[in-house]
Amino acid sequence: MLDTLRPGARLVESVIVTTRTSTALLTDSYELTMLSAALRNGTAHRACTFEVFARSLPHGRRYGVVAGTGRLLDLLREFTFGEAELASVEHGLDEATLEWLRGYRFTGAVEGYREGELYFPGSPVLTVTGTFAECVLLETLALSVLNHDSAVASAAARMVQAAGGRRTIEMGSRRTHEEAAVASARAAYLAGFDATSNLEAGRRHGVPTSGTSAHSFTLLHTDADGPDEAAAFRAQVDALGVGTTLLVDTYDIARGIATAIEVAGTGLGAVRIDSGDLGVMAVQARAQLDGLGATNTRVVLSGDLDEHSIAALRAEPVDVYGVGTSLVTGSGAPTAGMVYKLVEVDGVPVAKRSSHKNSRGGHKHAVRRARETGTVVEELVHRAGRPPELGAHDRELVVPMVRDGELLHGLPTLEDSRAHLAAALVSLPWEGLKLSRGEAAIPTTFLD
Incomplete structure (x- = not known):
């Protein structure tokens, strides 16, 4: 599963706090x-x-x-x-x-x-x-x-219904204004989303927070001999434990899944796929994980999802959906x-x-x-x-x-x-x- 903090958890002392004392000029x-x-x-x-x-x-x-x-x-x-x-x-x-x-x-x-x-x-x-x-x-x-x-909550409710009881994570902070991101995370949680990647929404509104890592972290582990995906996975597991979620599509997805299980073992929390034909990738990932004995490792999909693409994936072995742009923009x-x-x-x-x-x-x-x-x-x-x-x-x-x-x-x-x-x-x-x-x-x- 995705790495999750308790609702409202304080992460660092340097979180920027809004210093506005009046809302009177938020007007025309x-x-x-x-x-x-x-x-x-x-x-x-x-x-x-x-x-x-x-x-x-x-x-x-x-x-x-x-x-x-x-x-x-x-x-x-x-x-x-x-x-x-x-x-x-x-x-x-x-x-x-x-x-x-x-x-x-x-x-x-x-x-x-x-x-x-x-x-x-x-x-x-x-x-x-x-x-x-x-x-x-x-x-x-x-x-x-x-x-x-x-608008955000109405779109989010449709996505939750389309997910049919599977977990949904809001991760659209990088696609909207910084304050809109906090409000969007709150609205998505109201509508049934399980968590958000936005830490300020966790602090301000008590929304459960969750996150994995980006491709940059995997790419960071590259030296003169080439990329070392295993080193990136090992660092994340060492820091966060085997319950973490590893991003496996930086290079080759099948190889990434195999490396993830080699590093974390069959108790790995989840793998995340952010590109490609997500329906096909979900089926292949589930089959590969089961074949490796990682039957409880979840499959997380993200990458330009909306309620319609989530609904189209309901027949596939998906455990968690991560939704960004379409959610914070009201899905049209x-x-x-x-x-x-x-x-x-x-x-x-x-x-x-x-x-x-x-x-x-x-x-x-x-x-x-x-x-x-x-x-x-x-x-x-x-x-x-x-x-x-x-x-x-x-x-x-x-x-x-x-x-x-x-x-x-x-x-x-x-x-x-x-x-x-x-x-x-x-x-x-x-x-x-x-x-x-x-x-x-x-x-x-x-x-x-």
Whole structure:
């Protein structure tokens, strides 16, 4: 198996720690433009409700996964304007706006779908209530977190389903921004991945970490007489024990496997193959390992995998999949396409009517309807305070998260959300888990 550290293990004292003390500038300039104008004409303090939703799922997807809510709530607590933040924006704002920002603290309410919940077109994923001024500032932060994390988690959930119970490792840190890498690892773990190669995700979020070695380590063991693959393997085994995973495709895969077993013995944890026709290589590797008596040595595959290639390999003797680029980029859907829209002002529903970008007015909640078997069949979106009659197996989806600006106690942990998503996926109709393109797994009905 891959070399694994305990969740949150501290590796070295020199790990770089983010020194950011405020999240207030993780936003767009136009939020401050609207704020300034609203303060000037007296509309800034009107009671408003904003809603985060996706008009549609990425093309061909049948469900989405809500992810990033926990991160967003943590970032919200740090959304304040200190002198450094004010200095960054003072040249574009009047003194009244700067003074308002100096005292800004979110005092409103946040509610929505819990992290790890499934969502569908029109689902009221997150609702922010307060004055226009304090809510409008949160648009960019909410969307940047939810759109990224939900896209990654949605892709990761499809990969976990395709793997059919085999281990999956996230290893995409080298293919995205350094902070996106940490968020991606968290989202992938939420969706069911077993571990990540990203050490900061291990420290910050408690995600189990795992890793092997790169081709450079094998190539390092080259001298005037040529490459010495055995020396590289021996060094790794000496340092990490026979339970380690050896990368066997630097030169010749069959020779690499033979050398790995010669060095480590039949108790070797795993071999990793990162190139070639992976299906063919997996079959040949399994046969060779079994022939050498290494029947418990696992076969790990990596190298441009996505949910479709993982599904194509399900019939092959693969024990672990390592996924990088396709995972951290949402496997073709790098954003969840969520929007943050004003839906109510002073209790009056408001809605955007632009062609193809329309919204539905009013503060909304949702119910997920299910059969006696637990299989979900429909999502009912209704006006808040006007729920439909609930069946014995129906459940309300919107839960409170922040009240009067204070984070509520007892919100789900990452582990709770991971377990919730696993159960939610089981509740989908079987066709909803298909990787082929199709309609959303269940319909959304809007109750006026």
